[in-house]
Amino acid sequence: MTTPSTSRDRAADEPAVYDASSIEQKWQSRWQEEGTNSPDLEHGESPYYQLMMFPYPSAEGLHIGNLYAFTGNDIQGRFRRQQGHTVFEPIGFDAFGIHSENFALKVGVHPLELIPRNIANFRRQLSAAGLMVDWSRELSTTDPAYYKWTQWIFLKLYERGLAYKKGAAVNWCPSCKTVLANEQVIAGACERCGTPVEQRFLDQWFFRITDYAERLLKNLDWIDWSDSTKTAQRNWIGRSEGAEIVFGKRETGNGKGESGDPFPVSHLPFPAVPVFTTRPDTVFGATYLVLAPEHPLVEQLTTAEQRAEVDAYRERTARQDLVSRKITEKEKTGVFTGATATNPATGEQVPVWIADYVLMEYGTGAIMAVPGHDARDFEFATAFGLPIVRVVAADGESPEAPLGEAYTGGGRLVNSGEFSGMTVADGKRAITEWLARRGAADARINFRLHDWCISRQRYWGPPIPVIYCDACGTVPVPEQDLPVELPYLENFKPDDTGVSPLARDESWYRVLCPRCGGLGRRETDVSDTFLDSAWYFLRYPSVRRGDVPFDDTLTRRWLPVDWYIGGNEHAVLHLLYARFITMVLHDAGLLPFEEPFRKFRAHGMIIRDGAKMSKTKGNVVNPDVYIEQWGADTFRTYLMFLGPYEEGGDFRDSGISGVRRFLERLWRTALEATAGGEPDEAVMRKLHQTIRKVTEDTAALGYNTAIAAMMEYMNTLRAGERTAHRDEVEPLVQLVAPYAPHMAEELWERMHEGLSGVTRQRVLDSGWPVADSALAAEEMIEIAVQVNGKLRARLHLPAGSTQADAERAALADAQVAKFVTGTPKKVIYVPGRLVSIVV
RNA sequence: GCCGGGAUGGCGAAAUCGGUAGACGCACGAGACUUAAAAUCUUGUGGGGGAAACCCCAUGCGGGUUCGAGUCCCGCUCCCGGCACCA
Numbered sequence: 001m002t003t004p005s006t007s008r009d010r011a012a013d014e015p016a017v018y019d020a021s022s023i024e025q026k027w028q029s030r031w032q033e034e035g036t037n038s039p040d041l042e043h044g045e046s047p048y049y050q051l052m053m054f055p056y057p058s059a060e061g062l063h064i065g066n067l068y069a070f071t072g073n074d075i076q077g078r079f080r081r082q083q084g085h086t087v088f089e090p091i092g093f094d095a096f097g098i099h100s101e102n103f104a105l106k107v108g109v110h111p112l113e114l115i116p117r118n119i120a121n122f123r124r125q126l127s128a129a130g131l132m133v134d135w136s137r138e139l140s141t142t143d144p145a146y147y148k149w150t151q152w153i154f155l156k157l158y159e160r161g162l163a164y165k166k167g168a169a170v171n172w173c174p175s176c177k178t179v180l181a182n183e184q185v186i187a188g189a190c191e192r193c194g195t196p197v198e199q200r201f202l203d204q205w206f207f208r209i210t211d212y213a214e215r216l217l218k219n220l221d222w223i224d225w226s227d228s229t230k231t232a233q234r235n236w237i238g239r240s241e242g243a244e245i246v247f248g249k250r251e252t253g254n255g256k257g258e259s260g261d262p263f264p265v266s267h268l269p270f271p272a273v274p275v276f277t278t279r280p281d282t283v284f285g286a287t288y289l290v291l292a293p294e295h296p297l298v299e300q301l302t303t304a305e306q307r308a309e310v311d312a313y314r315e316r317t318a319r320q321d322l323v324s325r326k327i328t329e330k331e332k333t334g335v336f337t338g339a340t341a342t343n344p345a346t347g348e349q350v351p352v353w354i355a356d357y358v359l360m361e362y363g364t365g366a367i368m369a370v371p372g373h374d375a376r377d378f379e380f381a382t383a384f385g386l387p388i389v390r391v392v393a394a395d396g397e398s399p400e401a402p403l404g405e406a407y408t409g410g411g412r413l414v415n416s417g418e419f420s421g422m423t424v425a426d427g428k429r430a431i432t433e434w435l436a437r438r439g440a441a442d443a444r445i446n447f448r449l450h451d452w453c454i455s456r457q458r459y460w461g462p463p464i465p466v467i468y469c470d471a472c473g474t475v476p477v478p479e480q481d482l483p484v485e486l487p488y489l490e491n492f493k494p495d496d497t498g499v500s501p502l503a504r505d506e507s508w509y510r511v512l513c514p515r516c517g518g519l520g521r522r523e524t525d526v527s528d529t530f531l532d533s534a535w536y537f538l539r540y541p542s543v544r545r546g547d548v549p550f551d552d553t554l555t556r557r558w559l560p561v562d563w564y565i566g567g568n569e570h571a572v573l574h575l576l577y578a579r580f581i582t583m584v585l586h587d588a589g590l591l592p593f594e595e596p597f598r599k600f601r602a603h604g605m606i607i608r609d610g611a612k613m614s615k616t617k618g619n620v621v622n623p624d625v626y627i628e629q630w631g632a633d634t635f636r637t638y639l640m641f642l643g644p645y646e647e648g649g650d651f652r653d654s655g656i657s658g659v660r661r662f663l664e665r666l667w668r669t670a671l672e673a674t675a676g677g678e679p680d681e682a683v684m685r686k687l688h689q690t691i692r693k694v695t696e697d698t699a700a701l702g703y704n705t706a707i708a709a710m711m712e713y714m715n716t717l718r719a720g721e722r723t724a725h726r727d728e729v730e731p732l733v734q735l736v737a738p739y740a741p742h743m744a745e746e747l748w749e750r751m752h753e754g755l756s757g758v759t760r761q762r763v764l765d766s767g768w769p770v771a772d773s774a775l776a777a778e779e780m781i782e783i784a785v786q787v788n789g790k791l792r793a794r795l796h797l798p799a800g801s802t803q804a805d806a807e808r809a810a811l812a813d814a815q816v817a818k819f820v821t822g823t824p825k826k827v828i829y830v831p832g833r834l835v836s837i838v839v
Numbered sequence: 840g841c842c843g844g845g846a847u848g849g850c851g852a853a854a855u856c857g858g859u860a861g862a863c864g865c866a867c868g869a870g871a872c873u874u875a876a877a878a879u880c881u882u883g884u885g886g887g888g889g890a891a892a893c894c895c896c897a898u899g900c901g902g903g904u905u906c907g908a909g910u911c912c913c914g915c916u917c918c919c920g921g922c923a924c925c926a
Binding site for chain 1: 840841842843844845850851852853854858859862863864865866879880892893905906907919920921922924925926
């Protein structure tokens with residue numbers, strides 16, 4: 001072995017120029033050659049599944065928001081790996097869906113051609129960013145080997161009675177002749193052509209996610225997720241406790257039926273109308289009823305005189321799109337049906353109206369209107385001259401005090417018979433029980449969560465694996481016949497039939513019934529993209545298995561996901577659906593857990609120069625340009641430095657240079673470091689403080705402050721005329737490795753050049769430095785001295801100083817003495833921090 | 840309207856079991872090196888007063904609790920994100 005040349009000699013020979021581009025290319029190809037990022041999933045110790053939300057591979061390429069998410073995720077993964085975990089950081093592409101399809105239509109290229117092209121571009125960009133991604137287990141939702149199992153999941157739900165078909169309203173653009181998602185309806189018009197949107201009823205497949213509402217809500221209490229995400233899910237699930245109250249049920253009864261049974265038509269005009277309310281305590285103030293215009297009872301209730309008006313109103317509502325119907329600011333409209341119903345509390349007859357502010361899909365599709373204590377009802381009652389009665393009064397308020405607006409606050413019941421005087425809470429309970437005893441009410445819990453409509457009358461998605469047979473009805477495609485492959489359609493544009501373009505390919509949809517062998521017809525709708533993404537994390541570890549969706553052993557070993565990072569824009573839909581599907585598979589005995597993600601954190605949004613990035617503003621950051629100019633290491637580190645990861649940050653070009661300077665200083669300092677002599681004690685103290693801070697902050701996503709701490713340490717290292725000792729620098733290279741992985745590897749290699757044994761070791765597998773609290777401890781501490789709360793002096797005392805020492809030193813200080821006359825009234829001591837003197 | 844999150848120097852931001860406000864970085868000023876520029880290095884930088892030592896003011900606005908408040912409480916304003924006639 002030759003005499004090891006020190007880095008210093010080397011630095012003297014050739015100038016240590018930091019060439020980011022060549023270093024990054026070198027390490028990216030090494031990682032690929034050495035399989036660095038493909039962990040041994042069967043045997044690797046201490047598995048750690050670090051997951052990021054997979055991207056939709058758009059034609060524009062990687063968005064800065066994606067890269068921000070991925071970098072933060074990658075740093076966490078690398079950090080865990082250095083701490084000794086076997087880290088699995090997979091990637092895939094969410095490439096089905098309307099988004100891709102619309103884009104393909106726009107540019108006139110088939111998605112089958114377009115998507116692989118986009119994915120290739122994404123691969124290039126993601127590699128250039130230096131992500132520790134396991135490319136050997138990449139997946140795409142559009143791959144038949146993947147969506148075979150998406151279809152299989154549909155079958156599992158179908159088997160369990162959780163998939164069903166029913167008619168449902170959709171937005172329909174009569175000009176584009178297609179179904180629109182709610183997001184595609186802008187102010188009641190089609191976002192593309194501006195034509196007013198109508199409602200249509202189509203048969204659609206639904207998943208019974210509402211069966212899981214209670215559980216989806218309950219588990220939120222214990223899963224370790226961002227609070228903002230949990231709150232969003234809670235609101236979305238929208239649990240409401242209340243009662244279903246029946247209006248119009250005859251007290252004496254006719255000997256048949258429990259509460260809620262609609263009376264036969266012959267009983268006109270008193271059919272029973274069940275309503276849902278969260279305020280059963282206000283039933284004495286219910287002065288009229290309102291039904292959704294499409295409520296089935298409207299037909300029976302409407303009197304001959306009102307028929308024309310009611311029909312006209314219903315028709316008008318039906319023409320309206322689903323979005324603008326739900327606009328709050330809109331003026332209230334409605335029509336009287338001519339019928340009245342009995343208020344079960346007062347026994348009075350109240351008029352029954354229909355109005356579009358009542359929605360058929362929530363509760364019973366009918367409400368008891370309490371204009372005195374509900375803002376919407378108040379508005380309606382005012383518009384149509386309906387009676388307004390006060391049944392709740394705030395403490396000290398007169399029961400007869402007039403209501404200028406709906407009073408929705410608490411207080412005591414008034415004008416409510418024997419219940420007057422009760423609090424709102426007691427009244428709720430008591431009145432519900434009272435009505436229940438008479439068969440006119442039931443306590444009830446309602447959710448605003450609706451069943452998940454998974455049907456899409458589109459082309460670019462996995463065909464729903466169902467066959468319709470005249471003899472057998474709906475027949476699921478047998479498992480062994482999966483996948484039902486999406487056929488190549490030259491023309492995949494949606495048309496005016498309102499059914500999927502797949503319905504044009506007769507050779508595809510004409511099949512034999514798997515049950516009876518007779519003539520059958522495939523379902524021509526495809527499933528929602530959100531179904532593709534509701535289970536992809538289960539597939540990653542088992543992506544090489546063709547025979548099962550997910551391997552048992554691998555799943556037990558790697559799932560649930562240890563840490564999931566993604567945007568809060570998916571707080572409700574994707575994250576809720578993923579939880580739901582996991583629960584269903586758990587209930588089917590296919591998964592040993594019911595929550596898919598142990599830990600979820602939402603990253604923040606990244607804006608630019610104080611404004612949201614958008615193509616129209618022309619302030620979109622193209623990662624390629626920045627990586628080319630500054631290098632991936634600088635770009636990554638800068639992205640993480642601009643603000644707290646969970647809050648996002650403001651991207652400004654001017655800030656990048658500071659990060660680049662920091663890395664260059666590190667580069668020079670490391671290569672100039674000497675192995676001779678001893679490290680400096682004060683520097684080592686700072687080093688151990690830095691290790692502690694970077695470790696804590698990195699683990700808690702405090703990337704910006706972790707970077708600041710490393711910069712601070714770099715300033716310490718470079719203070720004065722000295723050359724750093726390699727023991728002072730090596731741990732810093734390890735700390736910076738998750739942030740600037742290429743440079744760290746290069747430095748690590750150069751610093752160990754000529755040394756045997758460790759030469760082959762990569763910084764990624766070199767471990768994570770451990771802070772030594774003894775070495776980190778300060779010898780001297782600074783104590784602030786306040787007099788009457790104002791800072792008057794700073795004392796430097798030995799670390800072991802007692803309260804008495806500190807007080808003595810404080811009072812002895814000249815500056816302090818100026819403000820302390822006589823004996824202090826009180827002295828407060830905060831150990832190691834301050835002395836507060838009150839005079 | 841409801842639910843989250845936020846407001847701190849010229850700018851991005853630190854600091855929240857209440858305890859030295861502005862770490863780190865950008866930008867800017869001064870200096871060193873250079874024929875010069877760039878790069879690099881040193882140094883200064885919240886506002887006001889003062890020759891200085893120091894003093895006063897300052898974390899969106901108005902109150903409060905406290906020896907002490909960016910942090911806690913009450914009442915507002917504005918910004919961002921989400922949901923939105925859910926009874």
